[in-house]
Amino acid sequence: MRQRLPLVLLLLTACGAKAGSGGPTIYVALDQEFSQPVLDRFAAELQIDLVQRHDSEAAKTVGLVSMLMEERSNPRCSVFWNNELANTVRLAQAGLLAPYDSPSAADVPAAYRDPQHRWTGFAARARVLVVNTELLPDRSTWPGSYADLVDPKWQGRCGVARPTTGTTLTHFTALRQVLGEDAYGRLLDGLVANEVHLLASNGATVNAVREGKLAWAFTDTDDYHVAQLKGFPVACVFPDQQEGGIGTMLIPNSVAIIKDGPDQANARRLVDRILARETEALLAAADSAQIPLRTGITGPADPGIRAVGTFRQMVWDVDWTAANLARCAAEWDRRFGK
Amino acid sequence: MSRLARIASPSRLPLLAALAFLAAFVLLPLGGLAAATVFGPDGFTLEAWRALAEDQNALTQLSASLQLGLAATTVSLLLGGLHAWVTIGRDLPGGAWLGPLGIAPLVVPPIFVAMGFADLASVSGFWPCALLLGVAHAPFVAVLAARGLRSVDGRAYEAAWLLRGRPRAERWLLRAIAPELLAGCLLAFLFTLADHGVPEFLTVKGKTWHTYAEGLFSRWSRRAVGTTFAELQSPITAALPFVAGLGCLLWAALRLRAAAPDRGVVRPLPLRPLGAWRWPALLAPAVYLAAGIGLPVFVLVRWVLGSAQRLEPMSLHYAQQSFHKAMDQGLPDLLHSLWLALGVAVFVVLLALPLARASARRWPVLDLLCALPAAIPAILLGIALVRSFHDEALLRRLGGDFYAGWGFALCGYAARFLPFAALTLSAQVRRQSIAAEEAGALVRRSPVTRALRLHLPPLLPATWTAGVLVFVLALRELDLAVVLPAANATAVRRLANAVHFQHEDWSGVIALLLLSLAVLLPLLPSLLAGRRLASLS
Numbered sequence: 001m002r003q004r005l006p007l008v009l010l011l012l013t014a015c016g017a018k019a020g021s022g023g024p025t026i027y028v029a030l031d032q033e034f035s036q037p038v039l040d041r042f043a044a045e046l047q048i049d050l051v052q053r054h055d056s057e058a059a060k061t062v063g064l065v066s067m068l069m070e071e072r073s074n075p076r077c078s079v080f081w082n083n084e085l086a087n088t089v090r091l092a093q094a095g096l097l098a099p100y101d102s103p104s105a106a107d108v109p110a111a112y113r114d115p116q117h118r119w120t121g122f123a124a125r126a127r128v129l130v131v132n133t134e135l136l137p138d139r140s141t142w143p144g145s146y147a148d149l150v151d152p153k154w155q156g157r158c159g160v161a162r163p164t165t166g167t168t169l170t171h172f173t174a175l176r177q178v179l180g181e182d183a184y185g186r187l188l189d190g191l192v193a194n195e196v197h198l199l200a201s202n203g204a205t206v207n208a209v210r211e212g213k214l215a216w217a218f219t220d221t222d223d224y225h226v227a228q229l230k231g232f233p234v235a236c237v238f239p240d241q242q243e244g245g246i247g248t249m250l251i252p253n254s255v256a257i258i259k260d261g262p263d264q265a266n267a268r269r270l271v272d273r274i275l276a277r278e279t280e281a282l283l284a285a286a287d288s289a290q291i292p293l294r295t296g297i298t299g300p301a302d303p304g305i306r307a308v309g310t311f312r313q314m315v316w317d318v319d320w321t322a323a324n325l326a327r328c329a330a331e332w333d334r335r336f337g338k
Numbered sequence: 339m340s341r342l343a344r345i346a347s348p349s350r351l352p353l354l355a356a357l358a359f360l361a362a363f364v365l366l367p368l369g370g371l372a373a374a375t376v377f378g379p380d381g382f383t384l385e386a387w388r389a390l391a392e393d394q395n396a397l398t399q400l401s402a403s404l405q406l407g408l409a410a411t412t413v414s415l416l417l418g419g420l421h422a423w424v425t426i427g428r429d430l431p432g433g434a435w436l437g438p439l440g441i442a443p444l445v446v447p448p449i450f451v452a453m454g455f456a457d458l459a460s461v462s463g464f465w466p467c468a469l470l471l472g473v474a475h476a477p478f479v480a481v482l483a484a485r486g487l488r489s490v491d492g493r494a495y496e497a498a499w500l501l502r503g504r505p506r507a508e509r510w511l512l513r514a515i516a517p518e519l520l521a522g523c524l525l526a527f528l529f530t531l532a533d534h535g536v537p538e539f540l541t542v543k544g545k546t547w548h549t550y551a552e553g554l555f556s557r558w559s560r561r562a563v564g565t566t567f568a569e570l571q572s573p574i575t576a577a578l579p580f581v582a583g584l585g586c587l588l589w590a591a592l593r594l595r596a597a598a599p600d601r602g603v604v605r606p607l608p609l610r611p612l613g614a615w616r617w618p619a620l621l622a623p624a625v626y627l628a629a630g631i632g633l634p635v636f637v638l639v640r641w642v643l644g645s646a647q648r649l650e651p652m653s654l655h656y657a658q659q660s661f662h663k664a665m666d667q668g669l670p671d672l673l674h675s676l677w678l679a680l681g682v683a684v685f686v687v688l689l690a691l692p693l694a695r696a697s698a699r700r701w702p703v704l705d706l707l708c709a710l711p712a713a714i715p716a717i718l719l720g721i722a723l724v725r726s727f728h729d730e731a732l733l734r735r736l737g738g739d740f741y742a743g744w745g746f747a748l749c750g751y752a753a754r755f756l757p758f759a760a761l762t763l764s765a766q767v768r769r770q771s772i773a774a775e776e777a778g779a780l781v782r783r784s785p786v787t788r789a790l791r792l793h794l795p796p797l798l799p800a801t802w803t804a805g806v807l808v809f810v811l812a813l814r815e816l817d818l819a820v821v822l823p824a825a826n827a828t829a830v831r832r833l834a835n836a837v838h839f840q841h842e843d844w845s846g847v848i849a850l851l852l853l854s855l856a857v858l859l860p861l862l863p864s865l866l867a868g869r870r871l872a873s874l875s
Contacts, residue, residue, distance in 0.1 A: 056819070074729035329559060
């Protein structure tokens with residue numbers, strides 16, 4: 001029996017043998033349809049054998065973040081490309097990221113770079129209101145603020161994804177800090193009183209709006225843009241642009257190198273390539289219509305999606321947000337998870 | 339011969355290998371997770387369990403799940419039970435075809451059913467969710483009720499009819515199939531409780547209701563960003579009692595099904611005339627099949643034709659474009675799914691055969707152990723497997739990377755679906771005559787010869803059925819595909835994302851191809867060997 005054990009183990013490892021296991025591995029939370037062609041191209045240019053692992057929408061970003069947490073004693077990931085920022089910062093706070101000051105990130109605005117160089121932001125999405133233009137043909141009647149969620153005028157006619165994961169959790173956690181505890185509490189109470197539809201995801205909220213089940217909803221620019229491309233009667237509003245308003249939240253993609261991950265040298269080359277200006281241009285031109293953070297890069301062709309500098313941005317503390325994600329998700333459960 | 343040598347004799351090797359697999363891929367990973375809930379950074383602690391006890395939502399969510407389970411099971415009973423009742427042994431027009439088709443909706447993942455309904459009507463809230471889950475799980479009731487009706491002795495029914503009249507004979511028949519009917523209901527109830535995708539898909543407005551499975555996922559999301567020991571352990575502490583409850587339910591359901599009286603050589607039920615109800619009764623299978631498979635397929639076909647966009651009208655030209663996009667985007671994932679599902683089906687059957695014999699003939703408790711993985715939320719089993727194998731030093735020293743390869747995905751899926759094959763086969767072994775096996779043991783033949791010539795042949799139909807079931811379930815598995823690295827490249831995971839990102843056109847093609855693959859394998863025996871489709875149930 002003892003003689004057979006190595007044979008069994010050898011068979012098991014043979015099952016695991018696969019081509020290209022020597023190169024870096026990237027975990028990607030951005031939609032596979034957009035990220036895979038870009039990464040395939042980068043891998044060919046850099047002549048590296050890149051293993052890609054993509055997130056599932058069912059897990060809404062937390063899938064890969066959880067995997068990185070689980071694998072921390074023996075990291076399998078070299079580079080993490082997150083489609084938002086707060087969870088990356090959370091990984092940095094947990095000590096899972098290695099510092100790397102990429103030369104490609106030199107012109108990224110300081111607000112989107114970690115002072116300790118553990119992560120860098122690029123190509124953002126905005127948290128916007130998507131409006132059904134058949135239900136609301138008159139532009140002057142469109143909502144224009146997060147506060148419209150709790151306006152009785154829209155009772156039962158608007159929606160937002162449940163803020164338990166993804167960009168909506170980041171958004172609501174940041175709102176807690178921006179608005180203050182009292183105003184945030186009133187907002188949550190108002191969601192119930194105003195019968196706001198709390199849907200499974202940003203995609204689901206856009207689906208509800210494009211099909212006329214809701215008049216409008218909070219979502220991300222990429223979800224709005226795909227509906228618009230498919231010819232649905234939708235428009236996009238950058239909220240809270242009025243004087244004294246809190247502004248529209250911009251959530252960038254983020255890229256980071258995992259501490260002790262495989263093939264660190266090629267991981268750095270890959271990060272340099274991802275942070276190149278050309279990547280932001282590619283993502284702006286793609287169906288996801290991401291907004292470049294740097295000036296001088298052509299933005300999305302959709303006139304509804306505004307360039308950085310042409311709208312009031314919400315100022316939010318990413319470190320506070322990352323540190324409080326769990327608390328806000330738990331608070332959400334206490335109020336709504338019954 | 340020493341005791342150790344006897345245990346490790348060649349005849350026992352398949353059983354030992356299967357037990358080792360069960361230990362390595364189910365018991366140890368779950369045991370490791372359970373132990374981690376009481377051993378924090380500072381040693382033994384009950385902090386995580388205290389946090390669960392203080393979680394006021396847990397009980398509310400459990401109650402919501404139980405209510406949903408009861409409502410959905412009632413729908414399953416009405417749809418599935420009625421389908422079997424009017425198609426088996428009746429003079430229903432087309433009954434010979436409609437009866438075996440009772441198993442067909444099983445190939446449709448519940449989320450497809452939900453997507454189908456949601457595309458055509460506004461569905462949200464408790465009752466639509468119960469209806470959809472009831473529809474999705476009705477095949478369990480339909481298949482088991484049909485099995486019960488086929489195994490009732492027609493002579494007994496005729497005797498009851500002659501002595502006590504037809505209404506009482508019908509009531510006797512209902513009582514005769516009660517164990518199978520109850521087992522089907524328990525399975526539908528169990529799968530409803532464990533389902534996370536459909537309630538989440540139909541998430542509703544405001545402070546209404548959330549299920550326990552949703553609560554588990556919510557805790558799981560907090561685990562990714564959590565900081566305290568209780569936060570990190572909360573999905574596991576919440577899941578473990580749930581798993582224990584579901585495990586007991588599953589075991590009860592399968593025992594009920596297996597314990598349904600073996601009626602020996604039976605004469606089929608006589609054809610029971612439906613009389614004036616002959617044509618109206620067609621409504622039952624029509625509704626059952628339309629809701630379970632017709633509507634989802636209809637919606638998928640509409641997506642392929644271009645219903646989910648407004649730029650041009652639906653057309654065959656658009657369908658062509660959808661097909662090209664699907665080939666470009668999803669073909670590799672579809673092929674990965676196919677090979678993985680085939681590999682899992684073969685592997686699971688090889689593991690299940692020795693386990694089934696051992697549980698049927700020697701250790702009935704093995705049934706419970708084998709049932710365990712089906713009662714675990716797949717995401718939890720995935721975490722347990724990742725924790726146990728991502729840093730396995732022994733495998734690493736041998737070179738290669740078992741964790742990142744297809745072998746790990748295959749083993750993970752096999753662990754998940756082993757119960758379905760092991761319990762199906764153990765029920766079949768129990769029906770085999772033990773006298774024949776004892777007589778065989780007296781003949782001087784090697785254990786391998788005895789297994790091949792005596793034990794295996796009577797199990798072949800059940801083995802095929804178990805393999806097909808595992809194949810279909812592996813094709814539609816989503817949660818493990820999210821967690822296990824290699825399974826990341828499967829069609830269902832890609833599909834779940836594509837629909838979210840409004841790529842209904844080409845994801846409709848992938849979904850239809852996936853359904854076709856799931857249907858093709860069960861149909862093979864009928865196409866190649868003329869085996870009756872009804873034999874699958």
